[in-house]
Amino acid sequence: FFEGCGSSTTIIMPHRTHKKSRNGCLECKRRHIKCDEKRPTCTNCTTSERFCEYADIFLSATRSRTNSSPASSPAVAATRDQPSDVSSPRSNSVLQDAPVNMLHIQLLHHLMTETRNTFHENFNEAISSPEILQICMSSPYLMNELLALSALHLSTLHPAEQEFYRHHAAQLQTHALTNLNGMELEVNQETCVPLFLFAGLLNMHLLYDVLINKDQGFDHFLDQLVSSFQLHRGIRAITKDSWGMLRESPLKPLILDGEKRFSKITGLDPECTKLLALIKAAKLGPSITNTYKQAIESLQHAMVACSYGTPGASISEITAWPILVSPEYIDLLSMRCPEALAVLAYYAACLHTRRDVWGFGDGGRFLIESIITCLGPDWAEWLDWPARALGNNHQELATS
Numbered sequence: 412f413f414e415g416c417g418s419s420t421t422i423i424m425p426h427r428t429h430k431k432s433r434n435g436c437l438e439c440k441r442r443h444i445k446c447d448e449k450r451p452t453c454t455n456c457t458t459s460e461r462f463c464e465y466a467d468i469f470l471s472a473t474r475s476r477t478n479s480s481p482a483s484s485p486a487v488a489a490t491r492d493q494p495s496d497v498s499s500p501r502s503n504s505v506l507q508d509a510p511v512n513m514l515h516i517q518l519l520h521h522l523m524t525e526t527r528n529t530f531h532e533n534f535n536e537a538i539s540s541p542e543i544l545q546i547c548m549s550s551p552y553l554m555n556e557l558l559a560l561s562a563l564h565l566s567t568l569h570p571a572e573q574e575f576y577r578h579h580a581a582q583l584q585t586h587a588l589t590n591l592n593g594m595e596l597e598v599n600q601e602t603c604v605p606l607f608l609f610a611g612l613l614n615m616h617l618l619y620d621v622l623i624n625k626d627q628g629f630d631h632f633l634d635q636l637v638s639s640f641q642l643h644r645g646i647r648a649i650t651k652d653s654w655g656m657l658r659e660s661p662l663k664p665l666i667l668d669g670e671k672r673f674s675k676i677t678g679l680d681p682e683c684t685k686l687l688a689l690i691k692a693a694k695l696g697p698s699i700t701n702t703y704k705q706a707i708e709s710l711q712h713a714m715v716a717c718s719y720g721t722p723g724a725s726i727s728e729i730t731a732w733p734i735l736v737s738p739e740y741i742d743l744l745s746m747r748c749p750e751a752l753a754v755l756a757y758y759a760a761c762l763h764t765r766r767d768v769w770g771f772g773d774g775g776r777f778l779i780e781s782i783i784t785c786l787g788p789d790w791a792e793w794l795d796w797p798a799r800a801l802g803n804n805h806q807e808l809a810t811s
Contacts (some may be wrong), residue, residue: 436463441585462578464512514579515558522561529564529769530615531727537665538608546661550605552590556612559583563619567769577624584616603653604660610650615730617642619770622762629781637745643734650734672712672728680714682796683707686757689793690750699750702739706754709735710761717764726768729761749786753793756782760800776801 435446436453438461447454456463527535537543547553559580566576591609596602617639625632657666679687690703709732716728743751756779763775779797786794 437586438463438582441582462514462575462582518558518561518565518579518583521565522557526561526564533665533668534611534727537662540661542661543604543608546605547608550609552587552594553605553609553612555583555587555590556609556616559587560612560616560619563616563623564769567623567772580616580620584613587613598653598656600656600660603656604662607650607653607657607662614643614734615770618730618733622771622774625774625777629777629785632777632781633744633747637741640733640736640741640744641738644738647734669727672716679707679711682757683711683714685796686754686793689753693750695750698739699743702737702743703750703754706736706740707757710754710758713758713761717761725761725765729765729771732758732761747785749790749793752782752786753790756794756797760797763800 434448436448436456439446439453439455442455444455452463455461527538530538538547547557559582562576562580562583566573566580569576587609596606598606621632621635621639624635654666657663660666687704687707690700690707695703712735713725713728713732716725740751740754744755759775759778759782761775762771763779765771766773766775779794779801783790783794783798
């Protein structure tokens with residue numbers, strides 16, 4: 412389903428020739444290096460100061476059943492490489508004797524008591540229902556992503572342990588993507604609900620991850636943002652192909668609410684109208700002009716939600732924009748086209764209005780200030796409204 416990703420979601424790794432350690436830890440498997448299988452922490456993880464966990468431990472956290480059903484999670488798949496000697500005391504007692512992974516318990520607790528309360532209220536209500544919770548628990552890739560988002564949230568709350576939680580957010584997301592890519596699922600009535608929930612959570616995670624990790628400068632930040640936008644194409648494909656089935660699923664209330672909030676635009680706000688007029692006046696040609704027009708019209712949903720919607724509701728409209736923009740706009744953004752950056756600055760103004768959201772923070776301000784500095788005074792008219800959204804005018808920001 413998904414190919415290509417930002418810094419925390421790279422799942423296609425270069426092959427290294429090495430002797431496989433069948434019972435090695437997950438971190439050594441991820442790094443494609445030989446593990447000495449020392450417990451509780453192998454030598455490689457001790458040397459590199461990485462968190463060490465083994466497949467059987469991860470198995471106990473994601474699946475409570477025995478080998479009577481097909482394995483689907485990356486941890487379960489890893490155990491397929493082990494000898495299947497059912498008489499072995501170790502193989503008979505893997506599930507019974509495996510210690511509880513306390514980190515995953517912590518992440519699950521934080522998810523249910525804190526992180527889910529930061530979601531859009533209808534999304535939060537949906538994933539809290541017993542029926543949807545059962546679906547989540549039956550979909551290892553979805554549970555991995557839920558725990559990954561919880562870890563990313565914790566990374567913003569505990570500065571002293573920031574790198575620890577970021578590492579596990581990335582690791583769990585990689586598990587989720589690897590698991591999903593290996594399953595080759597068809598979108599049908601049974602799979603559409605967990606896939607839709609996963610797509611929404613992954614979309615949120617990708618955007619939050621970029622906005623939070625901006626300490627390597629604007630150019631790197633923009634590269635990561637473009638990479639995350641490109642991955643959103645797979646998310647859009649899932650939602651498009653399954654929409655009819657989702658309307659007849661347990662998510663029906665959430666879907667109907669989304670249809671209402673993302674109904675066809677009847678007009679543009681003055682800010683978007685001015686931006687579109689500047690685009691048309693630039694005479695970029697019909698194709699490019701239409702690309703920007705579509706991006707601006709999609710942005711209108713977020714603009715309206717930020718201006719008139721309830722605080723919680725606007726989160727969905729803001730996080731949805733990267734899914735709604737066309738691949739052509741993403742290509743223009745990757746080339747640093749000034750007009751594409753100007754449109755992005757308007758999006759950043761929406762992010763700034765919800766800077767209270769833990770995943771947005773000061774990401775909107777960083778984007779606006781960086782784009783103004785990048786484009787310079789010649790683009791003052793284009794960037795006047797985003798600058799004013801920060802409580803400044805363009806000249807003050809350009810010279811600061």
